[in-house]
Structures are given as C-alpha cells and as structure tokens.
Amino acid sequence: MSVLQPAALLLKAPRELAFEPLELAPLRPDEVRIRTLFSGVSAGTELSQYRGTNPFMNRRWDETSRLFVASAEPSWSYPVRNLGYEESGKIVEVGSAVTDVRVGQHVFGTWGHRTHHVARQDYARDRLLPADADPRIGIFSHIGAVALNGVHDAAIRMGDLVVVFGLGVPGQIVAQAARASGATVVGVDPVQARRDVALKLGADRVLDPTAGSVAERIKSETGGRGADVCIEVSGAAPALAEAIRTVAYSSRVVAMGFFQGEARGLSLGEEFHHNRIELICSQISGVSPAASHRWSKPRLWQTAVRLQHEKRLNLLPLITHTVAFAEAPALFARIDAGEPGMLQSVLTFGA
Numbered sequence: 001m002s003v004l005q006p007a008a009l010l011l012k013a014p015r016e017l018a019f020e021p022l023e024l025a026p027l028r029p030d031e032v033r034i035r036t037l038f039s040g041v042s043a044g045t046e047l048s049q050y051r052g053t054n055p056f057m058n059r060r061w062d063e064t065s066r067l068f069v070a071s072a073e074p075s076w077s078y079p080v081r082n083l084g085y086e087e088s089g090k091i092v093e094v095g096s097a098v099t100d101v102r103v104g105q106h107v108f109g110t111w112g113h114r115t116h117h118v119a120r121q122d123y124a125r126d127r128l129l130p131a132d133a134d135p136r137i138g139i140f141s142h143i144g145a146v147a148l149n150g151v152h153d154a155a156i157r158m159g160d161l162v163v164v165f166g167l168g169v170p171g172q173i174v175a176q177a178a179r180a181s182g183a184t185v186v187g188v189d190p191v192q193a194r195r196d197v198a199l200k201l202g203a204d205r206v207l208d209p210t211a212g213s214v215a216e217r218i219k220s221e222t223g224g225r226g227a228d229v230c231i232e233v234s235g236a237a238p239a240l241a242e243a244i245r246t247v248a249y250s251s252r253v254v255a256m257g258f259f260q261g262e263a264r265g266l267s268l269g270e271e272f273h274h275n276r277i278e279l280i281c282s283q284i285s286g287v288s289p290a291a292s293h294r295w296s297k298p299r300l301w302q303t304a305v306r307l308q309h310e311k312r313l314n315l316l317p318l319i320t321h322t323v324a325f326a327e328a329p330a331l332f333a334r335i336d337a338g339e340p341g342m343l344q345s346v347l348t349f350g351a
Contacts, residue, residue, distance in 0.1 A: 005021065005115075006021060006022035006023070006024050006115050006116050007019045007020065007021055007022055007114065007115055007325075008020055008022050008081065008112060008113065008114035008115070009083055009084065009112070009113035009114065009325075009328050010079050010080070010081060010083075011049060011050060011078065011079060011080035011081075011083050012078060012079045013052075013078050013079075014050070014051060014052035014078075015050060015051065015052075015332075015333075015336065017050075017328060017329040017332060018329075022114060022115060022116055024116060025118070027093060027094070027095040027118065028095055029095040029096045029097035029098070030095055030097050030098060030120055030121050031094075031095045031098070031118050031119065031120055031121065032091050032093065032094045032095065032098060032101060032118070032119055032120075032121055032124045033091070033092050033093040033094075033116060033117075033118055034089040034090065034091055034092070034107060034109075034111070034116065034117045034118070034119060034124070035089055035090050035092045035115065035116055035349070036087055036088070036089040036111075036114060036115055036116065036117065036349045037088050037089050037090055037106075037135050037348070037349055037350075038087070038088045038089075038135060038136050038138070038139050038346050038347070038348055038349070039084050039086060039087045039088075039112075039113045039114075039139065039325075039346065039347040039349070040084075040086030040087075040139035040140070040143070040344055040345070040346050040347075041084070041086075041113075041328075041331065041332070041335065041344075041345045041346070041347065042084075042085065042086065042143065043168060043169070043335055043342070043345075044168075044170070044235065044257075044258050045085075045258060046083060046084065046085075047332075047335060047336060048258065048260060049076070049080055049083060050083075050332055050336060051336065053260045053261070054076065055068055056074060056075040056076040057074050057075075057076045057077070058074055059071065059074055059075070060073060060074055060075050061075045081112070082112050083112055083113055084110075084111075084112040084113035084114075085110040085112070085142050086110070086139040086140070086141070086142055086143060087108065087109055087110060087111050087112070087117070087138070087139065088106065088107070088108050088129070088135045088136060088137075088138030088139050089106070089107060089109075089111075089117065089135075089138075090104065090105070090106050090107075090135070091103050091104065091105050091106075091107060091124060094121070095121070097121075098121045099121075100121050100122070100124075100125040101121055101124045101125050101128065105124075105128055105129075105131075106128070106129040106131075106133070106135045106138065107124045107127045107128055107129060107138070108127050108129055108137075108138030108139070108141045108301070108305060109123065109127045109138075109141070110141075110142055113325070113328060113347060115325070115349055126298060126302070127141075127301070127302075129305065130309050133305075133308075133309050134316065136316055136319065136346070137305055137308040137309065137315065137316065138305060139344075139346060140173070140304055140305070140308065140315045140318075140344075141301045141302075141304050141305050142284075142301065142304075143169060143170055143173065143304075144173055144300075144301075144303075144304025144305070144307075144308070144313070144315065145284060145297060145300035145301045145303075145304050146170055146256070146284045147170050147173035147174045147177055147256075147304075148173075148177055148300050148303060148304055149282055149283075149284055149287060149288065149300055150170075150174055150231055150233070150254055150256040150282040151174060151177045151178055151181060151231075152287070152288040152291060152295065153254050153280050153282040153288045154178070154229045154231055154252060154254045154280075154282075155229075155252065155288075155290075156178055156181045156182070156183050156228075156229055157182070157183075157228070158181070158182030158183070159182060159183070159184075160182070160183045160184070160228035160229055161183065161184050161186070161218075161222065161227045161228050161229075162178045162183040162184070162185050162186070162227065162228065162229045162230070162231065163185075163186045163187075163188060163214070163218060163227040163229075163230045163231070163243070163246055163247075164178065164185060164186070164187050164188065164203075164230075164231050164233060165188045165189075165209075165214075165230065165231065165232045165233060165234055165239040165240075165242065165243050166188070166189060166232060166233035166234025166235070166236070166239055166257060167187050167188070167189035167191070167194040167195060167197070167198045167206075167233075168189075168194070168233065168234065168343065169318055169343050169344050170233050170256065171187070171189070171198075171231075171233035171234065172194075172197060172198060172201065172315075172318055172343070173313065173315060173318075174231055174233055174256070175187050175198055175201070175202070175203045176201055176202055176313050176314065176315075177307075177313065178231070179202050179203065179204070180307075180312055180313070183228075183229075184204050185202075185203050185204050185205075186203070186204065186205045186206065186207060186218070186227075187199075187203040187205070187206045187207070188206070188207045188208075188209050188214055188239070188242075189206070189208075189209070189234075190208060190209055190210050191340075192208070193340070193341055194343070195207075195208065197317070197318070197343065200317070201314055201317060202314075209238075209239070209242065213242070213245075214242050214245075214246055215242055215245035215246040215271075218246050219246070222248075225248050225249075226246055226247050226248035226249070226251070227246050227247050227248060227251070228247075228248060228251060229247065229251065229252050229253075229254070230243035230244075230246050230247040230252075230253045230254070231243075231253075231254045231256060232253065232254065232255050232256060232257050233256045233257055234257050235257030235258045235259050235260065236257065237259065237262075237263040237264055237265045237266055238265050239257070240253070240255055240257070240259075240263065240266065241265050241266050241267065243255075244266075244271050244272045244275075244277050244279070245270075245271045247275075247277060248275075249275045249276065250275065250276045250277075250278070251277065251278065252277075252278045252279075252280060253277055253278070253279050253280070254280050254281075254282050255279060255280065255281050255282065256282045256283075284297065284300075287300065315344075318343045318344045319343070319344045319345075319346055320341060320342055320343045320344060320345070321334075321342055321344075321345040321346070322345075322346045322348055323345070323346075323347060323348070324347070324348055325347045325348065325349050327347075328347055331345055331347070
C-alpha cells in the first residue's frame with residue numbers, strides 16, 4: 001500500500017515491520033485530528049521492542065507487586081501497534097465543540113509512527129507548540145523529559161563537576177542540561193563523532209574511554225576527590241562500572257541507561273562498597289521524589305519544548321538522518337545494524 005494514504009507502522013514480529021491502513025473516523029465534538037509532520041525514532045526503547053529484548057515482551061509486569069514475573073502471557077505481545085513516542089504534527093480538523101485550539105496549530109506528543117492521530121482538545125491544548133517554533137522541536141518533548149528527569153535526579157549544584165557517560169541522543173541532552181544547571185560537564189563516549197557533537201553543543205571537555213581509565217584521570221585532576229556526580233546514559237555495564245569508580249566518596253551515580261539482560265562486569269565489592277556510592281535509577285515512569293509535589297511528566301514534556309524555544313537547549317543539531325515514512329522499515333534496519341554517524345533519526349510525512 002502507499003503510505004501517502006492514512007497508515008500506521010506495525011511491528012508484526014521481531015525485526016518485521018509493515019504498514020497497516022488507518023480509518024479516519026468522524027470526530028466526536030471534543031476531538032481534534034492531527035496530521036503527523038515528524039516522528040523521531042528511539043534507538044533505545046524502540047529498538048528493544050524491534051529486537052524483542054524488552055523485558056515487557058518476555059515477562060509479565062505485575063502492577064500490584066511491581067515485579068516482572070514468569071508468565072505464558074508477557075505484558076506486551078506482537079503485533080505492536082504503539083511503536084514510536086516522539087511526534088510533532090498539525091491540527092487539520094476540529095470537532096464541533098472544540099474552542100481551545102484551531103486548525104493549523106502545531107502540537108507535540110506521543111502517538112506513534114502514523115500519519116494521523118485523534119486526541120481530545122485538552123490533550124492538544126496542553127501540547128501546543130509556540131507559533132513561531134520549528135515543529136521539529138516537538139519530537140524532543142519525551143526524550144527531553146527523560147533527560148531533564150535524570151538531571152533532576154542528579155541534584156546538581158552550581159559548580160559541580162558532572163561526568164556524563166554515553167553521548168547518544170539522551171546523553172547529549174543531559175550534557176546540555178547539566179551545563180545549563182551550572183555544572184562543568186565532561187562527556188565520555190568511545191565514538192569520536194559523538195564527542196565532537198558534544199563539544200560543539202557546549203560540553204566543557206570530552207574523553208575517550210578506550211584511551212585509558214576515566215576514573216583515574218578524573219581522580220588525578222581533582223586531587224583524588226573525583227566527580228561530584230556521574231550520570232550513565234548508555235545502558236552499558238562497563239560504563240556504569242566506570243561511573244561508580246569516577247564519582248567522589250559518598251556521592252551520586254544516576255543510572256539512566258536501559259540495560260538489556262544482565263549487567264555483567266559490575267564489581268560491587270570494590271569502589272561501590274568501599275566508597276559508599278549512592279546509585280539512583282532515573283526512569284520516566286516517575287519523577288524525582290523530592291520534587292514530585294511540583295514536577296510531573298506533563299511539566300517535564302512542556303519544559304523540554306520551552307527550553308528549546310528559548311534557546312537554552314539546542315537539540316535540532318542532534319538530527320542526523322531524516323527519511324520519508326515509507327522508508328521506516330529500512331531505517332530501523334540501519335539503526336539495528338549500528339550504522340555509524342546516527343544520532344536522532346526522524347521520519348517525515350510531508351508538509
């Protein structure tokens with residue numbers, strides 16, 4: 001089928017993508033129809049669904065006990081119809097009772113890789129993009145919220161030395177947000193191109209972890225103290241292990257990466273034990289507990305967009321690949337294969 005027609009991306013099985021038609025049903029009075037303009041592809045969560053490695057696809061998540069338990073029926077099964085969570089679009093139709101938004105306004109949100117989406121008017125109202133904004137900033141609302149949440153969990157103080165391990169898209173945003181919070185930021189990544197992007201976008205320094213121990217270098221440069229905060233954003237156990245070694249005595253490591261399977265290589269009887277390291281998991285299903293009375297996920301989403309519009313976060317340069325929606329299966333295969341030079345990939349749906 002032609003994906004110029006209303007359609008959605010469907011994950012039929014691991015590494016098997018297809019398009020299915022969307023029916024454009026009449027709107028209810030309080031609904032709006034959004035035509036997607038851009039949809040960002042996540043190289044983390046989405047790829048775990050694409051590969052079938054996500055724990056929700058292999059075990060059942062028990063909401064009451066908050067445990068993954070063995071079950072013949074995992075929480076998520078194929079086909080997956082909710083692939084994608086970084087969308088930006090334009091309102092093209094409104095219901096008879098809609099007064100808060102109008103046709104032509106741009107909105108951001110999470111509705112998957114699809115040409116159209118129907119939402120209530122309050123959903124659209126709370127996700128309006130500024131009139132003069134590049135609509136592409138909307139695709140960073142969710143991943144930007146993930147990054148801001150991690151920076152909040154890090155409890156950074158002005159003047160802190162913060163080391164960010166992993167300079168993919170979320171790590172790049174974390175590095176920018178940490179520096180905007182008043183920290184000196186050192187970015188760590190084995191890929192030269194990613195280190196170059198981080199330097200261009202404001203990191204104070206970058207280090208190649210394959211060139212020697214990051215922990216020993218940071219400890220040497222700080223008279224043995226270490227970093228005030230380390231933030232691990234790669235989901236690689238060796239990076240988490242080095243973050244634990246790098247941070248100062250009785251200080252905080254924030255683990256943001258989505259670790260797949262066992263985290264081999266963590267020697268918890270060494271620096272973690274003897275230096276009383278505080279290890280915090282930052283995950284977007286909840287906000288920093290200390291700020292939960294005033295921060296929420298909607299506020300994080302809105303803030304990620306506002307900070308871009310105010311030029312305090314510069315995220316559009318993270319877009320390295322832009323392809324038509326019809327090329328989505330090929331794009332996923334390229335990401336899965338680890339094509340060099342990719343940061344944020346974006347699907348486009350026409351003007």
